[in-house]
Amino acid sequence: MMDMSDTKQAKLPANSIRICFRERRPECFQGWICGVACKDVVEFYDAADLIIKIDSVYNRIGHPQPHQILRSFGETDEPCAYCGQPERYHTDEEIKAMHGEEGTFEMLMLTRHSAEWQGMLTCMESGKRGKFATTLECIRLLNEGLRSDCHG
Amino acid sequence: MDKKTRKVELYGQTFIIDIKGSHNNTWQGTILWVQKQKKESFRSTLELIRLLDSAVETVKEEEQKN
Numbered sequence: 001m002m003d004m005s006d007t008k009q010a011k012l013p014a015n016s017i018r019i020c021f022r023e024r025r026p027e028c029f030q031g032w033i034c035g036v037a038c039k040d041v042v043e044f045y046d047a048a049d050l051i052i053k054i055d056s057v058y059n060r061i062g063h064p065q066p067h068q069i070l071r072s073f074g075e076t077d078e079p080c081a082y083c084g085q086p087e088r089y090h091t092d093e094e095i096k097a098m099h100g101e102e103g104t105f106e107m108l109m110l111t112r113h114s115a116e117w118q119g120m121l122t123c124m125e126s127g128k129r130g131k132f133a134t135t136l137e138c139i140r141l142l143n144e145g146l147r148s149d150c151h152g
Numbered sequence: 153m154d155k156k157t158r159k160v161e162l163y164g165q166t167f168i169i170d171i172k173g174s175h176n177n178t179w180q181g182t183i184l185w186v187q188k189q190k191k192e193s194f195r196s197t198l199e200l201i202r203l204l205d206s207a208v209e210t211v212k213e214e215e216q217k218n
Contacts, residue, residue: 048201048204048205051198051201052201052202052205055198055202068195068199070198070199070202070203071192071193071194071199071202071203072202072203072206073185073188073190073192073203073206073207073210074206074207074209074210074213114176114178114195114196115194115195115196115198115199116176116178116196116197116198117198133176133177134176134177134178134196134197134198135178135196135197135198135201136177136178136197137177
């Protein structure tokens with residue numbers, strides 16, 4: 001029999017972030033993002049803003065690395081460097097203590113192929129999980145798919 | 153205007169978005185920034201949103217310079 005006292009609890013991976021909703025309605029989609037490898041809390045004000053902010057957070061973390069440089073009307077972005085062991089700015093406890101009034105989701109970004117995102121979302125209130133292969137699927141999960149069992 | 157072509161107004165700028173495909177549950181197409189007469193292709197929804205954001209950021213930077 002395994003001695004449970006020796007069992008180490010899995011640490012939050014650096015490629016996971018927490019999405020905390022202050023408002024989660026179609027006309028109002030607001031909250032903040034945080035993570036162990038995300039230095040500062042990042043506020044978002046609508047769904048498009050959430051996508052931009054999450055993408056920028058993962059560019060800074062460097063894990064997972066995007067497979068394409070995204071096109072821009074401004075100056076072309078520098079290739080995002082890969083970081084095998086991103087710096088951890090916060091403890092697991094600090095991140096786990098973060099909760100949004102209208103729902104809290106944990107996002108695990110696995111890959112960023114085809115100028116898109118692939119990963120998993122977990123609703124912290126219900127424990128319900130969902131996979132996404134694009135940003136549209138991710139927003140759909142946040143907005144509808146995991147909604148029924150989540151607060152809000 | 154074709155049903156897959158959309159006109160979007162954002163931060164006083166006009167964009168014509170032409171969605172040519174929807175492979176892999178995302179969108180592919182072109183976006184024309186009318187005021188600057190710049191056209192770019194996008195391979196995904198994420199890239200489309202990034203293009204719109206970069207245009208708005210460019211306008212904001214220009215406003216700050218003036």
